[in-house]
Amino acid sequence: xxxxxxxxxxxxxxxxxxxxxxxxxxxxxxxxxxxxxxxxxxxxxxxxxxxxxxxxxxxxxxxxxxxxxxxxxxxxxxxxxxxxxxxxxxxxxxxxxxxxxxxxxxxxxxxxxxxxxxxxxxxxxxxxxxxxxxxxxxxxxxxxxxxxxxxxxxxxxxxxxxxxxxxxxxxxxxxxxxxxxxxxxxxxxxxxxxxxxxxxxxxxxxxxxxxxxxxxxxxxxxxxxxxxxxxxxxxxxxxxxxxxxxxxxxxxxxxxxxxxxxxxxxxxxxxx
Amino acid sequence: xxxxxxxxxxxxxxxxxxxxxxxxxxxxxxxxxxxxxxxxxxxxxxxxxxxxxxxxxxxxxxxxxxxxxxxxxxxxxxxxxxxxxxxxxxxxxxxxxxxxxxxxxxxxxxxxxxxxxxxxxxxxxxxxxxxxxxxxxxxxxxxxxxxxxxxxxxxxxxxxxxxxxxxxxxxxxxxxxxxxxxxxxxxxxxxxxxxxxxxxxxxxxxxxxxxxxxxxxxxxxxxxxxxxxxx
Numbered sequence: 001x002x003x004x005x006x007x008x009x010x011x012x013x014x015x016x017x018x019x020x021x022x023x024x025x026x027x028x029x030x031x032x033x034x035x036x037x038x039x040x041x042x043x044x045x046x047x048x049x050x051x052x053x054x055x056x057x058x059x060x061x062x063x064x065x066x067x068x069x070x071x072x073x074x075x076x077x078x079x080x081x082x083x084x085x086x087x088x089x090x091x092x093x094x095x096x097x098x099x100x101x102x103x104x105x106x107x108x109x110x111x112x113x114x115x116x117x118x119x120x121x122x123x124x125x126x127x128x129x130x131x132x133x134x135x136x137x138x139x140x141x142x143x144x145x146x147x148x149x150x151x152x153x154x155x156x157x158x159x160x161x162x163x164x165x166x167x168x169x170x171x172x173x174x175x176x177x178x179x180x181x182x183x184x185x186x187x188x189x190x191x192x193x194x195x196x197x198x199x200x201x202x203x204x205x206x207x208x209x210x211x212x213x214x215x216x217x218x219x220x221x222x223x224x225x226x227x228x229x230x231x232x233x234x235x236x237x238x239x240x241x242x243x244x245x246x247x248x249x250x251x252x253x254x255x256x257x258x259x260x261x262x263x264x265x266x267x268x269x270x271x272x
Numbered sequence: 273x274x275x276x277x278x279x280x281x282x283x284x285x286x287x288x289x290x291x292x293x294x295x296x297x298x299x300x301x302x303x304x305x306x307x308x309x310x311x312x313x314x315x316x317x318x319x320x321x322x323x324x325x326x327x328x329x330x331x332x333x334x335x336x337x338x339x340x341x342x343x344x345x346x347x348x349x350x351x352x353x354x355x356x357x358x359x360x361x362x363x364x365x366x367x368x369x370x371x372x373x374x375x376x377x378x379x380x381x382x383x384x385x386x387x388x389x390x391x392x393x394x395x396x397x398x399x400x401x402x403x404x405x406x407x408x409x410x411x412x413x414x415x416x417x418x419x420x421x422x423x424x425x426x427x428x429x430x431x432x433x434x435x436x437x438x439x440x441x442x443x444x445x446x447x448x449x450x451x452x453x454x455x456x457x458x459x460x461x462x463x464x465x466x467x468x469x470x471x472x473x474x475x476x477x478x479x480x481x482x483x484x485x486x487x488x489x490x491x492x493x494x495x496x497x498x499x500x501x502x503x
Contacts, residue, residue, distance in 0.1 A: 001372070004371045004372060007371070008368060008371070011364070012357070012359065015359065079357075083351075083353055083354065083355045084355055084356075084357050085355070086324070086349070086351035086353070086355035087351075087355045087356060087357070089323075089324060090322050090323070090324070090344050090347070090349050091344060091372045092341055092342070092344040092345035092372060092373070093341060093344075093372070094341050189285065189286070266326075267326050268326075269324055269325065269326075270325075271319075271324060
């Protein structure tokens with residue numbers, strides 16, 4: 001059933017995101033024309049056109065990034081908590097499958113948005129000195145890396161991978177925080193959206209307080225001193241430990257929001 | 273086994289008691305009118321049967337099981353408002369119902385849609401309110417479910433559409449299944465009902481067959497309703 005939910009979820013969101021990606025690519029070609037020389041002609045009208053094309057590209061990038069967030073929130077809200085909820089929540093699927101389908105689809109659109117922004121930026125810079133210098137710089141970087149010890153090369157790659165995993169899980173946890181705030185807010189009889197916004201800020205506040213509490217705890221109890229002097233964490237091991245600790249924290253708070261969302265959708269659902 | 277059964281069912285929203293110790297049973301093969309004035313608890317009962325609300329106390333079962341994922345596959349539910357995704361075309365909606373319900377009879381749905389001259393590429397949001405309600409009803413009645421829960425299926429539509437809706441219900445439900453129709457427009461549905469459940473202020477007032485009402489009380493369901501719920 002999750003596969004079927006995903007199919008319809010991609011169908012519902014793709015009709016918004018795919019045209020936006022197309023617009024982004026078209027504007028990137030326009031911005032590429034500007035960068036190739038449209039901005040430095042003798043004709044004022046062409047200069048103005050060049051500026052407009054670059055502006056359109058900037059606006060398209062913003063629109064794609066903002067819309068991937070809006071679609072993530074709006075799909076959960078409209079599909080499960082508004083009128084469509086009567087159809088969706090009476091399908092023979094579990095609440096877990098509903099949440100996973102929304103989460104997976106949002107994560108895929110976030111990843112695709114990042115990919116499309118990188119692709120569009122490459123198109124803008126294509127065949128211009130900039131891209132030549134960029135790849136030259138990359139070549140030099142890898143050339144230097146050959147001389148770097150395997151210890152640093154392996155650790156550097158691992159840290160980069162840990163960072164990617166952290167970002168991805170962070171996006172998923174952020175989605176779940178939105179879902180939890182909406183689910184809790186919509187369990188109230190009145191002012192559901194206002195309550196949802198209030199709960200979003202309450203969750204944010206709680207995370208900040210907990211984060212600060214962990215740092216103060218580590219400092220007050222001498223945990224950092226213990227880790228550095230007794231366990232003998234080196235520099236690289238320290239970075240790995242910090243990354244893994246942050247990943248665990250993100251997974252834990254994502255799991256808490258997942259639990260809150262499922263509880264409120266199962267036990268405290270209050271459709272209009 | 274009863275298709276729908278409530279035992280001492282209570283539901284409250286804060287201090288407001290929406291259902292108060294309701295006990296009833298709906299048997300297969302019956303068309304039951306769930307009748308009561310506005311705010312009597314009809315929609316709450318139907319939402320509880322669909323798992324859209326959880327009981328405060330008591331028990332509600334559908335085909336012997338608590339409302340949930342399994343029972344959703346046996347219940348065909350028509351909400352009181354149009355809830356089908358409006359961005360979909362008719363074909364996409366047929367795909368949607370076909371994907372999730374193994375008992376969905378696509379050919380029957382297509383036949384009814386063709387009868388209403390609804391184009392397969394037409395989006396739901398491009399349709400009039402009445403047409404949307406008919407499309408939603410067609411989807412619900414094209415399932416071979418064990419229990420049909422229809423919440424105000426004829427509320428807010430013109431008399432011609434009411435006739436269409438009632439004939440669609442009668443012509444498409446599985447005779448082995450039970451149909452529960454919630455409404456306060458009794459005179460329109462009376463002719464199709466086998467049984468009635470009167471509910472008022474969250475309490476069960478009466479559960480009886482339509483024939484018994486006519487024979488024992490010598491009045492129609494509409495007349496009895498007006499007498500019981502006289503203001």
